[in-house]
Amino acid sequence: ALRGSPASVCRAMESFGEELLGPAGLWLKVAGGRKAAGLASALRGAPPGGGVLEIGTYCGYSAARMGLALPKVYVATLEVDPVHVVIARNVLAFAGLMDRMDVWTGHTKDLLERLPGRYRELEGRPPFGAVFMDQRSSRYLDDYAALRRVGLTLPGAPVVADNVLKPGAPVFLWAASASALGEAQIVRLREFAMPSEDWMLVLVCNAPDARRAGAREVLRPPPEVEALHAESEWMRERAMGAGQGVTFEEWASFAAGVSARLERVGIAASVDATLPGEGRGVNK
Template sequence: MPVRSLGAAGSAGSAAAPYSKELRLLLHVLHRATAGSPKSVCENIEGFGSHSLGQSRSWLKLAGGNKAPVLTCASQAAPPQTSVLEIGTYCGYSSLRLALAVPGAKIATADVDPAHVLIARNVLAFAGLEPPRVTVWTGHSTDLLPRLSAHFRPGSFGFVFMDQRGSLYHEDLDALERAKLLHQGAVLLADNVLKPGSPLLLWRLSADPKYQALQLSMEEFAMPVEDWMALAVIKDMASSPPEVPAPRLLRDLHEFSDEIRARALIPGRGIDFQEWKDLADEMKRGLHSLGITALAVEPSS
């Protein structure tokens, strides 16, 4: 199966049956969390990822731990009376966090993997979140984002969270701009832009005058490895990006990020925590040489 067609996390590095990790997570939530409580469901998902999986190759790809406050604060900085878009639902954790952070906003979230969509819908329904409050779409962002304009008015989205395949983030941003779905002053947050990496998005945000952007560095959830989140605000919708050719190193880093993803998805092999650290360090050295750096975020208590 081509890497492009895979979901946000799949069964990366696991020799077990497909989706066994995600199904165990669902059972954990149903047995231990409080029905109708998004907060309880979030806490139990984090607990499963931190403790039940342990120090293994079987990592749960969540914007939890030190990333959760960044997600909350960024979404609360979005223009009022706008909707939220998440690209990469996985098991529904970030959708729950967003629902808690912006109680009045409608959330549209999408994942390419039908199994992830089914699990996320069950997790969200158990927490008491169903359409139209939170709607889970099925489809690849390349196909789905252009179709959203048939369901949402121009400028609908004041906050966008990207949490799928980072080497496609720049294409997703282009699609949202072409569809005119972003609100003036919209806030964009992208996860895992250091590991496995999203060099083309980081270059785009740094070179495009319509965005005010920075990178935030913190420890990955349930993994003692550095990662970055990219945070950007639309300053001027009318600005056009300069025609700056991408350096060869940028293309090399883009290919490197896809190689990392492909390795992480090899059944029974995957990438252990030390390898993730080494790969993140290599990506960071390359980004630094291009003038792309990050500000450290204090660990959450």
């Protein structure tokens, strides 16, 4: 990677995930490859005049990607793990992007309420024209409701949520598919550096609506969706815990099973961004 070159930094991180970790059966959890292209495409549809909010910085890869896609836009990114914060700040500084990046340390339950006071009063309008959610996916619905409740997004702002199929965010998908959160699009694509299907959810935030912002309290998902939520949490804990974790084959099988079960309750991908020959399950 070259100092001051965000593109080369991103390429180096992708190469590490694909060429070193992947053959060893290890996964670098970043939205690389076609996920990066899909994220950039969604960001280009953002209303003008706002920044980008990222929830889940990890090592700074997506923040750098978004900085590349929107070269004149500031990015505020939130990360709960202080070690990841230090890594991300150094990665973004090496890439030459820290002049328009804020890397916050803390939990969304605390930080989202503080952001309006930091950013909002520049023009008396909501500060963010787009949001990328890449934190623990079981937090998506609560965090989405919070960012709408405190007025962080401009009308028409796209909210992109990664990993909604694996490990999964079935309750969030249910709420989005029930038209309770905004205009929704589910994109099916191959996971970065792993032979498995995954989905990204793109929501378009319209004018603030207290009823929609509180959708979590009025929508009760069916038992099948609640069961999927519990299974997603179990897989997430396996992947994060001590021991052998979850193999690529297990992830692919899990994703295919979740996709089939979601279809039975009326939730399916509306856009297929896989390439020819990339069927469901493990792709050699």
